[in-house]
Amino acid sequence: MSHVWPYLPARAVNITSLAEFDRLAAEALNTSSARGRGWRVHRVDLRERDAVLPALDLSEALFIDCQFSPKGRELIERTGGLCMDSGHHLPFRTSDRGLYTPQELYDGIRAETYDKVLDAQIYAYSQHRNPGRSLDDADAMATTLHDHHIGQALIAEIYDGAFKDTPIIGVMGGHAMDRGTEQYAQALRLGAMLTRSGYAVATGGGPGAMEAANAGAWLADYDQKDVATALSMLAAEPDAIHHRTGWARLALAVKDRFPSSHKSLGVPTWFYGHEPPNLFATHIAKFFTNSIREATLLEQSNGGIIVLPGAAGTVQEIFQDACENYYATGARVVPLVLVGEEHWTKTLPAWQLLKALAAQRVMEDKIALVDSVEEAVAFLGTVQPLRRRTRIPGQ
Template structure:
């Protein structure tokens, strides 16, 4: 059975994000005054719009008939019309799914909404067009709003690690076992949503309802396309093949970015909060990991994430420090001696009791519980 990543996902009760919510509100309340209607196709709701008070309402990217739009503007509502010829909806009310971003994969990755949004970003990011930059900002804010609604009430553990970790390796399988163990322990796994260690952790979360043999078989199948280079198409297709063979996967979250456009999202995160602004994405992933962050072996990017997370824990700027668990003693003490510096920073601070270094992924769930006590 697929479970929700949130124990009680909900949103502001004055936001309407589906046609069902629109119909229920009009029926029960008889008014839309003061409501925010977000990316709902109202083309077939002209009669309701003409007959309902919409004073002070805001309609964000809702297709509707011109006479309905004219009437609700007269009521005093604000209407932000859909933007034509965009490969994404800046006003979207929900995060993405892999099926949505990889639609048209049968025609090649270049034809997918994910690739088309990146191509649009490449064309517009350097030309200084205020309209394009506004659309990116509105989109990213809408995604943040949807992500907060999705994760309300969830115990979120972030899993950080490098994108270069190849399928078919022991390290990849270890990251997958970590995602599975965290999910079985009742946590919602959140990653950067890309390839490598991120995909592995999302795969592990997906595999949580199945036995050990499923994860081994899935890793073997994925190993036939070990990397997203040279072919994102083949890399992604093998993931969807795994999902088709084992369709009852558990949920998890990926938070990727079009900033790294060469790096596709992975298909095992059931919910993908994809951003244009990488800084918003990075801070958002760490800030939402309210039950702790696990750092698998990585390079410069993972080291940066360790200290991005350590800084608010050091100063207490997000409240109580959250647990930080570094995995692989040799990597974090000898190869990249990050642990000694983190330990020195934490000395005599409230975060001192919230950091741990472990050797094996199997030790992580217990370490998180211990650090949270």
């Protein structure tokens, strides 16, 4: 087991000296893509590296407690990196609490840059440890307690709070789906259709398809002209990784112009903290531990799961849910719909394996491959929603 779990991904590239940085940068620059994606650079003096930084693709990279020239931060952030100061206090509560709201995680974003808001501060906290040091018991306890209380708050909202009267539909899809694309518009339309049909939308809480579905829930009462205006506004800042501040501010501008009373759920994680949470999910259950987050999102999607085109993470979600359905009794099987015949039969042929897995099982009649979000919603309408487990009084 990695001695830095759960703070750093096991395959993260952790750089703790200038010599390491120079060696890895030289290797990257010898490739066609100059990839520095996902690097974690800890306490390295980069004041003399202004000539190298803009030549690297630093998407998803994190620079923690590093030193920069006057232009160094700008050079890094222009190519997709994030510069953070770790701080020396807990930026989150370890006691009983409710779910996060966009206002809490992004407090100050109208005037400050993203790296100053609470979401970024907690991410920096989770990532700043020297990867050669043993796991700190106090920090491990703090993050464990945090995730416990967020999980309890989520269950309370589902059984007794904002989502107690509506089946929850999980919408899965890739974070790389940019605003301004037809795919984004379709995902937004899906969120709106589900909301108008009486479902609650739940997503992984990040950008891309996840943001689009939550945005659709938010805009469910608006006509096509207003939705087109909102989409046009959002398209001015399409990239959540390279332009986090502008991306977040435009979401706020859309929410200001088109107020809404609709609620939806986002379940993101600081494990993928380079992907900022979207601001259209009204209730945010953000976890440190991704495995808890993934299992929780799929388990609580009691009305069904719709899977939009995505990559490795989305494929993982398909078969994580399929495994649950494979072994479930008839009353516990949740419908699973894949959207995009070309994508799921040729680009990433998950449908063939899913169909073979479901053969002669109860789940066989509760899976579908469709080519439009309208067909996906229609299929869900043919399946009886799963009833939630009965709660024991007083618990």
